[in-house]
Amino acid sequence: MTWMERLRRSARPYAVPLIAATVLLTIVDGVANRSMSNLVPVTTCLYALLVMETYWWPAFGSFGVVAIAVTAALTPRIILPMPVWSLWFVYGMLAYRRKHAALAVTLLLGVAGTAGGVMLGRYPLWNMASIVSLDGSFCLAALAGYALVERGRIEEAKRVAAENARMKRDLELGSRIHDSVTQGLTVIALTAEREAASADAAASDGSDKAWDLVARTARATLGQLREVIDILGGRQADAVSDQSVIPVPVEASVESPGMKDYPAAVRALAHSGDDRLHALGFGGQTVVEVDRSGVGADMGAADAGAVGSADAWREVLDLLGQLYTNIAGHADPHGGDYALRVTVAEERVTIVQSNGVAVDSDENAPGAVPHAGRGLALHRRRVAALGGTLHTSLEDGVWVLSATVPLASARRRGDVQGRE
Template sequence: MIRALFGARARRRWVHLVIGGALLMPYFLVGTVIVASVGRPDVSPFGSFPLPLVTLAVALPFPAVTALVPIARPLLVFGVRTLCGVDPAALADRPSRSWDARLRAAAWYTLHVTAGGILSGMSLALPPFAVLLMALPVFPGLRHTPYDAFGPLATGWGVALAPFAGIVLLLGLAACSAAAGALLARLAPVLLGPTPADRLAAAERRATELAVRNRLARELHDSVGHALSAVTLQAGAARRVLDDDRAFAREALTAIEETARHTVGELDAVLGLLRQDGADLAGPGPTAPGLHALDDLLIRTGLEVAYCVRGDPGAVPELVSREAYRIVQEGLSNAVRHGTGRTVTLHVAVADGELEMVMENPASGAAPVVRPGGGRGLRGMAERAALLGGHATAGSEGGVWRLRARLPLGGARRPARAAR
């Protein structure tokens, strides 16, 4: 009980209430002017008991209107988070964007200044009165006041009981402060918590961030993963023929150097985007080559690729061309990892408003090696095609590893970004 009434949390909540009382004073003075203008100017609003309540009622609409400003909510949340001991996750941290959120913030602010004003008045009046009560037995002169403030406590047994009455008043003040602070802490998540619109906006932001992370992961996987697969294949071939065919080994090492240099450039583009302060990550990402760069990609792979093109690849929109390049790149990586190392065939056709790609290579027949966290390449390839309104599949069919992808040329646009 002592901790609940006088502990650190209770003291912080009392400070929060006193701040509310201080914030009430300008509005209360405005209410005083209004009450004085319609009543008797010579009557103090702090006089008879009903008049302060009337003045408070007149003043309360003004703080309510003040809290309708969108920026008011994060300021109120800061005070609650700092002094009321409320879970920060239960509170909204952005300005009010809807009238629902503004009205809730206005209700909270009005409740805060009202409870704070009452507790502040009690904190100013009750402690001195309680101290006087506890001093009555010691100082007889205090028992005779012009207004007979102590009543029966100033005579007979009342004098002996006066100190206990003072202690009860102080405990009552602490209990009222703790109860008011607990009530505000309970209502804070309701009135200052996220509204359905806030939760929807947060979900859209998380979806946008996840889409950005997935896009960057696909770029890194397809570029760096393909390069490492090609380097592994070329290095293995160079090691096997190093003593017998130095010219071939030299060509393989040159291809490794070119592959590594090209991949470092792509990696720098992705990392540069991540390092940009305030960069629009949901916008266009690092620029990947298009179909025009397939010849160079096929040479650097280290495989024998029979490449056949039908139609005009130059008519393919830039976005579709880049995504097609990445899909072919992932297909070649799979051919290096899962194929027999023999010839790979690649057919690219541009016709009837779509781009069709078919890649085939003999499957090795061995059980696929399951890597921890593997399988992202095929999933990323399917995501690339789906984002453009097409589809891509890959798998083993009759001893042949086959990749098929269809991309509509009219889907050359990025999906709409999530609302912020």
């Protein structure tokens, strides 16, 4: 783990650079004024240590800095420089941390100390106007701390407003999708069921099976759509974050929603995907392998599936569903069999797909399936966000896709690397 990552993960990342800068300036000021007294190096080190203490105990560190400064200002026969950098910092920090009582007490002590030092003749080059300017700068440092707090609150309010606007937009989009798509899917499912019931089961053309496939696919897709609408509406937030609940595409989600055995969910999806493609006239097969050498000799498929984040497994299943859709829409059923291999290892899932592509296919031709070309682009972004890769190529009419999806989240991998 790099030092920048450690800084971002610290409890108060904003305080670390400010403390470092204040300590550095305090030391530079002490070195520049070391000729004033032999105690300058000692007080400079004390100021630096107390400033660093404010990260954990802001009130204690601030009281220490002000107390030493006031004592030095009022003690006879000792002339020490005023630690203006440390005082500016502690006043601003107390205001930012909303330590109102500590800020009031330290400001009063600071004003009393500087004014008393001038009145006692401790600083012959200073006058009351200089003290007003100095104490006024301390008050400005406190006001700057309060201003930063208010700015943070304003930014947080803007963020919440933007989040609410996004949720409202998602609800509106979900409602529009529900009204338009579910009506069409319902009509398709009911029509297919009626046609399957009226078809001759013994017919050699297999029309009853084809209509049954259409009906089952429409019902499963309708169920998935409603799950997505529920997620947009915020009614399944817990299910989305729960690793044991993963929406599996098409028939796999109908047979076993929320399966913990993720490789079994992949196999169920592969089986239903192959069935649909075979019904459409495509030849080929999906092979799902669990790499026992990667997950351990005594670990079964279910145990292998228990490893990894829900987001990673969701992307694996969604990507497979997209690949079956792409094969149905873009592959050439007469250009050879498609091939799809899924390898599940302990830390990653590897997907390799190949199929022939109709070179002279026309999207505008009658009966062509319309597509926007955004499916794989979106999945490439999702895979990259998980730390994986997705590559595609098209040569001599053969489409090849290879994807690697890490099962451990990026944060978990970073923690492991940091411990190593």
